[in-house]
Amino acid sequence: DTAVSQTPKYLVTQMGNDKSIKCEQNLGHDTMYWYKQDSKKFLKIMFSYNNKELIINETVPNRFSPKSPDKAHLNLHINSLELGDSAVYFCASSLGTGGIQYFGAGTRLSVL
Amino acid sequence: QKEVEQNSGPLSVPEGAIASLNCTYSDRGSQSFFWYRQYSGKSPELIMFIYSNGDKEDGRFTAQLNKASQYVSLLIRDSQPSDSATYLCAVNAAGGGADGLTFGKGTHLIIQP
Numbered sequence: 045d046t047a048v049s050q051t052p053k054y055l056v057t058q059m060g061n062d063k064s065i066k067c068e069q070n071l072g073h074d075t076m077y078w079y080k081q082d083s084k085k086f087l088k089i090m091f092s093y094n095n096k097e098l099i100i101n102e103t104v105p106n107r108f109s110p111k112s113p114d115k116a117h118l119n120l121h122i123n124s125l126e127l128g129d130s131a132v133y134f135c136a137s138s139l140g141t142g143g144i145q146y147f148g149a150g151t152r153l154s155v156l
Numbered sequence: 157q158k159e160v161e162q163n164s165g166p167l168s169v170p171e172g173a174i175a176s177l178n179c180t181y182s183d184r185g186s187q188s189f190f191w192y193r194q195y196s197g198k199s200p201e202l203i204m205f206i207y208s209n210g211d212k213e214d215g216r217f218t219a220q221l222n223k224a225s226q227y228v229s230l231l232i233r234d235s236q237p238s239d240s241a242t243y244l245c246a247v248n249a250a251g252g253g254a255d256g257l258t259f260g261k262g263t264h265l266i267i268q269p
Contacts (some may be wrong), residue, residue: 077256087200087244089256101256134199142188142248145257147199 047071048148050135056154057125065120065151067135076118077136077145078110087134093118094141125155158183160247162260170268175232177263179245182226188248189221190257191230193241200244204230235267 048069057063069076075094081087091110092099098110107123122129135148159182169175177191188207192200204219206212206228212219218231228247232239242264246257 079256084261085194085242086261087259089258092256099256144190144202144205146202147192150199 046149048135048137048146050133050148050151052151053149054152054154056156058156059125059127061125062121062123063125063153064122065133065135065153067118067120067148069116069135069137069146069148071137071139071146073137073139073143073146074115075138075141075143076112076115077138078118078120079134079136079147081132081134081150083131090133091118091120092141122153125153127155129153130155158186158247158249158258160245160258160260162243162245162263164261165264166266167263168266168268169235171235171237173235175235175239175265175267177230177232177243177245177265179228179230179260180226181228181245181247181258183247183249183258184223184226186226186247186249189219189228190246190248191217191219191228192244192246192259194244194262195241203243232265237267237269240265240267 077092078090112118132150136145138145191204194200206219206221216233220229242262244262245260
């Protein structure tokens with residue numbers, strides 16, 4: 045059983061489209077995260093979500109919106125996709141905000 | 157702005173030798189420190205974590221933390237070709253790190269057979 049699972053694994057789309065990435069964890073964790081890894085492999089936090097509190101990295105454009113229907117799921121919706129959004133997006137989860145974070149396999153987004 | 161610095165490498169080490177990876181961080185209040193390994197095209201995988209000053213050993217891996225110098229290191233003994241990967245140093249901020257981990261840009265390690 046995969047602990048942190050993301051879908052889809054690959055996403056190819058046109059500029060201007062809206063897309064969503066889904067994340068689910070079965071570890072019983074209460075905190076989930078979205079990270080972006082750019083072409084230079086730099087991994088940067090986008091959002092964290094703990095007990096319905098959303099913490100947003102101020103550098104993330106408001107075209108990105110996380111949605112958490114429950115503690116086991118944190119989805120990422122992206123509006124009006126741009127070329128610069130092309131990256132690998134990783135979901136992660138932890139027990140508590142200071143706990144060890146476990147990562148999903150990643151979603152490779154390509155915007156054409 | 158919180159920063160984590162790593163030498164990007166590549167760091168080339170002969171098989172069987174000790175690989176030494178270093179990391180410095182800017183936030184003096186940082187509480188917990190992690191080393192992740194990432195193979196090309198894969199997700200980060202936790203290798204070690206350390207919270208207190210000193211050394212922590214797990215098999216061939218040793219993490220070292222010096223909070224006064226704001227320095228974290230990872231030693232890999234008896235390096236194997238399968239250890240070739242990018243190693244990411246990550247730091248959790250003071251107060252529990254609700255704003256996620258701050259990662260360095262990673263060190264690309266190559267173990268030469």
